Amino acid sequence: MNKPALPLESTDTYNDQIRIVLVETTHSGNIGAVARAMKNMGLGNLWLVNPSSFPDEASYARASSAADVLDRAQVVSTLDEALSECVLVMGTSARGRKVPWPVVSPPQAAVTAAEHSSRGPVALVFGRESSGLSNEELQHCHYHIHIPSNPDYSSLNLAMAVQVICYELRMHYLRGLEEEESSPYLDAMLVPGDRGWDVPPATVNEVEGFFGHLEQMLEDVDFHRRDNPRQLMARLRRLFQRAQMDQMEINILRGVLSSAQKAAGAREGVRGKATAARVVDEGQE
Structure with missing residues (x-):
């Protein structure tokens, strides 16, 4: 059933401390798609709270070469179990709650997650495909993450939402590498003379x-x-x-x-x- 998986990019402490938590996922194919989104961005710490079906053929089929993320996934019965060791919890949410809660954008969430990851695991929580996270579940979160999608069509597929957040985490991680090592991960390569261009500029x-x-x-x-x-x-x-x-x-x-x-x-x-x-x-x- 499992397809061969490519190895995770690294066992970097920051990447391993970021915990993607899916609550009561209905469609197992979405779990596989989330695993793929995570691995695209160098993450591999997946927690599943009471999924309807896992593991199964659909989840591994959608994961493609990210089967190792599914192999390592932790399956627990309650959200409390998934969050018990965490030092920071952020949950995805739409705006407009009766009781206002601290809300951050995806880039701000990435910065906050990185700042706390040196102290312990950081959980990023995603809710059910149909209804998201309940008010009670959101109250477990220190911050809510709001993805500013089109208000006329704001619903995001679960894996798409995870991809947005993981992308911002990845970008923040790479910016840190740029500062420390001057590695050309984020440098634009537009014209001759830029790092990576194969031929010198004409004189x-x-x-x-x-x-x-x-x-x-x-x-x-x-x-x-x-x-x-x-x-x-x-x-x-x-x-x-x-x-x-x-x-x-x-x-x-x-x-x-x-x-x-x-x-x-x-x-x-x-x-x-x-x-x-x-x-x-x-x-x-």
Whole structure:
């Protein structure tokens, strides 16, 4: 029944201290989907409170390669059992309770969870698919987490809600690594010169050589006249400068220009031979 599972990313204390708690899940496939969402974000500590059905084929089928998260899952009868060792509890909830409760957004929940995880387990609690957490269950929570979804269609699938929270936990975790190790987990890679780009950026001289070559090619194919340039080269310069080309891209483009010039020269040679042939024929007449 169990599919082979990929190993968890790490046994990092922070990741292991974050406890995802599902209360009375109705559909076992959702448990598998939650396991997959957790493993996507490097988490693996899953607790199930009185699930309707688990373990079963549906949960493992939906988990895909996150079967190890299901293998490690703790199944308990009550929410109190799932929370007994925890130093902080946060439960997902919609706003609008009769008794206002401290409410945080998913990013704020991630920061708060990280701050408390060094002291002990932190529980993030998700309720039933149809009705969420009861008022009594929410009163077990230090904070409520509100996911600001579209008010006209606010209901989230259980695994989707878990994925949102786990993503924020992951982002906060990676930002911490960035500060400590300068690891490029979150760096954008947009242009040559950014960490991870495979080819160095083109130098000014290389780009200027390309522009000179481009202008000559355009003249060779009768598309551009140096004595009446209008704004053609200025606009082409603006276009290619926006691209922030690397050295390989410059070489490729110059190869294209050379091929175009060669093709234009070959056609010109054919036309020249045809003209000469006509002159000879006319002379023979």
